Amino acid sequence: MNRKEQFLDNHEPVQSGSRKILRLGIGLAAAIGFIILIVSWFLLVVPWMMNSSLAFKKPAMNVNTEEVVTPSVQNIKDEIARLNSKLERLTPGGSYLVINTTENTFSLYRGKQLIREGVCSTGSYVKLELDHQTSWTFKTPKGVFTVKGKLTNPVWRKPDWAFVEEGLPVPPADHHSRFEYGVLGDYALNLGNGYLIHGTLYKRFLGLPVTHGCVRMNDEDLEMVYQTLPQGAKVFIY
């Protein structure tokens, strides 16, 4: 064995190990680089290309400019003014109420003018289950309603769920235990289908979704709303 062979024989295992590590390192770096390339290709490069002039080479349009009659600027301006006034007329001229059931807030308007805003409480989205067949979901309906009636010193006629919720037996329809006095505040506005805007004893919950579907307000707001909204006024709930 000459000196060179002897040297290789002595050093090859060490060199082979470090080469392996080097190769692994290069391979790993290449793989990571490739993954970065792929991710940026899909998330950055291609979306950029789809928004670049590459994607918007003007197609050959069959435009016959002589046949295309475009309205004049004045015509369009007149039309815009007409449409704007038509849209304006859709907003009630009198008072109306807008209720936000997500934020539990209300805004009272007269025409386009905001005259009062504040917190209220709306449906809790609790689904009360008595058994597999009977359940109630306490949500405030969304849409446009009209004030069907106005009441002072309203009396709450407790529906079945009020008894079920408290674990009490449901009494007959006109049983005296169904009527509770003073819990709805001084005023109530009837929106139909059993939904009311009324006051509450639980003022600490105003601003939270806790009701059984009615809209609750504090005494001052309720009085203002009661006095401002006539019968037939619109109530928008969203």
Next chain:
Amino acid sequence: MRKWGVLRRVALVIGFMLLIGLLFYAVFSVAGVRQKMKILNGQSDAQLLNFDPLSVDSTYMELFREKNWLETRLILSKTDSIYLSVDFSDSLVQLEMKGVVLVQIEMLDFKYDRFFNEINPGVYLHLFATQVQVDSTFSTIEKAPVTVKKAAHVSQETKSEVPDTLKRMEAVHWVSWLDNGVRINIEGVGTDFSAGSWRSKVFWISQDLQKIGKTIRQISAFKKPDYYPEITLVLTDRDAKTIFRALPEKPFVGFRF
């Protein structure tokens, strides 16, 4: 040594094939955009007003779009549900019903594909002059946050703690596909942004992956992929939640670019 050599060759071949695949993906994706534009340009109603927007001044186009927006809102005011109107020129999003603006929200940011700047007035009318309705929606929050309770002995008011689903920190994002082939992304940005940031990332990455997966499937079948022009609106998470919960399952939407 031989093993390494084979592995290296295999890696090179796979890498090369992936590069070819990436190139195909890019070419087909761009072709998808062009195809969409071509199809829309060929629509009969789009041909009626097929003039080049560059041939008229920008004021004319602004007026044209405003008129279209007002017309759309008047059409939508005849519907019975709450609808959304998006005004990019004033950065406003409005919830409306029967023509009454229920709430007006300023967008924090918005962006839309270049596609919308490139379409001619005929295509613009084709896409946005009629009632545009949401076909399907995918979101991070529920439409109605219903909690089920069994009949209890204590009514909710007398409990010391009331569940408040509104103050909970949650990422509010949703994606809606419109019936005119446009996709809207709504991104809710929280005041405490870190609270929902990982959920936000997961949501948007999953959306991207779905889109990429669909495109790859179509390209594998040598089809030009469907292109859905995108609009992204950035709102505060409170506003995003208010809008999402107020709108019905398939609301109408009006736009002004």
